Amino acid sequence: MSAIGIHIMGKQFPARAGAPAREIFRDFRLDVAAGEFLVLLGASGLGKTTLLNIIAGLDAEYRGAIRFAGAPPRIAYAFQSPRLLPWRTVLENVALVLPSGTEGQEAARAMLADVGLAELADAYPERLSLGQQRRVALARAFVMRPDLLLMDEPFVSLDTASARRLRDLLRRLIIQHPATVLFVTHDSREAAALASRIVRLEGTPVHIARDVRVELGVTERGSPARLQAFLSDAGLAEPEALSGGA
Numbered sequence: 238m239s240a241i242g243i244h245i246m247g248k249q250f251p252a253r254a255g256a257p258a259r260e261i262f263r264d265f266r267l268d269v270a271a272g273e274f275l276v277l278l279g280a281s282g283l284g285k286t287t288l289l290n291i292i293a294g295l296d297a298e299y300r301g302a303i304r305f306a307g308a309p310p311r312i313a314y315a316f317q318s319p320r321l322l323p324w325r326t327v328l329e330n331v332a333l334v335l336p337s338g339t340e341g342q343e344a345a346r347a348m349l350a351d352v353g354l355a356e357l358a359d360a361y362p363e364r365l366s367l368g369q370q371r372r373v374a375l376a377r378a379f380v381m382r383p384d385l386l387l388m389d390e391p392f393v394s395l396d397t398a399s400a401r402r403l404r405d406l407l408r409r410l411i412i413q414h415p416a417t418v419l420f421v422t423h424d425s426r427e428a429a430a431l432a433s434r435i436v437r438l439e440g441t442p443v444h445i446a447r448d449v450r451v452e453l454g455v456t457e458r459g460s461p462a463r464l465q466a467f468l469s470d471a472g473l474a475e476p477e478a479l480s481g482g483a
């Protein structure tokens with residue numbers, strides 16, 4: 238697990254294709270405690286993916302620093318789309334992130350069983366539904382035993398029931414394999430269903446509008462009415478219904 242200190246003094250994107258230059262972050266600070274399940278909630282286009290990319294080390298074009306307590310963490314990143322390699326089987330897609338050899342294959346097979354896909358190990362991704370592909374992406378993230386798990390809207394575009402099943406699966410996986418999680422979504426009910434802490438981001442440049450601890454039990458997290466009540470009390474309620482709601 239991993240404690241993280243984020244300080245982005247400046248991050249801009251230059252003008253492109255008619256869009257003006259944009260300052261995404263200016264003197265932005267966020268500390269994340271080890272073992273926290275932190276959901277970053279915010280509207281589309283705000284800079285949430287940019288923040289994950291900076292933390293992951295994929296985007297180094299910013300001023301500031303990301304500090305990790307202790308040894309550099311093992312980071313897994315679940316992207317918005319599952320990003321499976323179509324020419325590799327499901328098993329190979331999961332084993333890809335592990336050293337080659339029998340042990341890796343066995344670990345990948347066990348993780349596929351954990352996400353309920355043992356029978357599809359030898360299938361190719363094109364045969365899988367979007368929900369199944371997202372399960373493979375979860376397996377690929379967890380099989381490397383990450384200290385820090387970055388998740389960028391990993392359940393977007395799923396129907397309500399599939400999104401709920403995947404959230405239940407994610408909660409179970411986190412209990413089995415504890416990690417610090419930074420999870421991006423624009424869906425406040427999804428945030429309340431999963432988070433130990435919700436940080437709502439707003440504005441350009443981005444600032445923290447709300448920073449709320451979530452202390453709901455498993456039963457409460459499964460109740461849309463209870464989640465809605467929590468969100469209203471916390472000042473996080475959305476005016477409109479959102480896709481993939483809890």
Ligand SMILES: Nc1ncnc2c1ncn2[C@@H]1O[C@H](COP(=O)(O)OP(=O)(O)OP(=O)(O)O)[C@@H](O)[C@H]1O
Pocket residue numbers: 250251253259261279280281282283284285286287288423
């Ligand atoms: N490489 C780039 N060059 C120029 N602008 C970019 C680039 N990447 C992102 N942007 C712009 O920066 C802003 C933030 O993008 P980002 O993808 O981080 O937002 P987001 O909050 O994750 O949105 P979404 O929920 O839609 O994914 C957007 O306006 C986007 O168009």
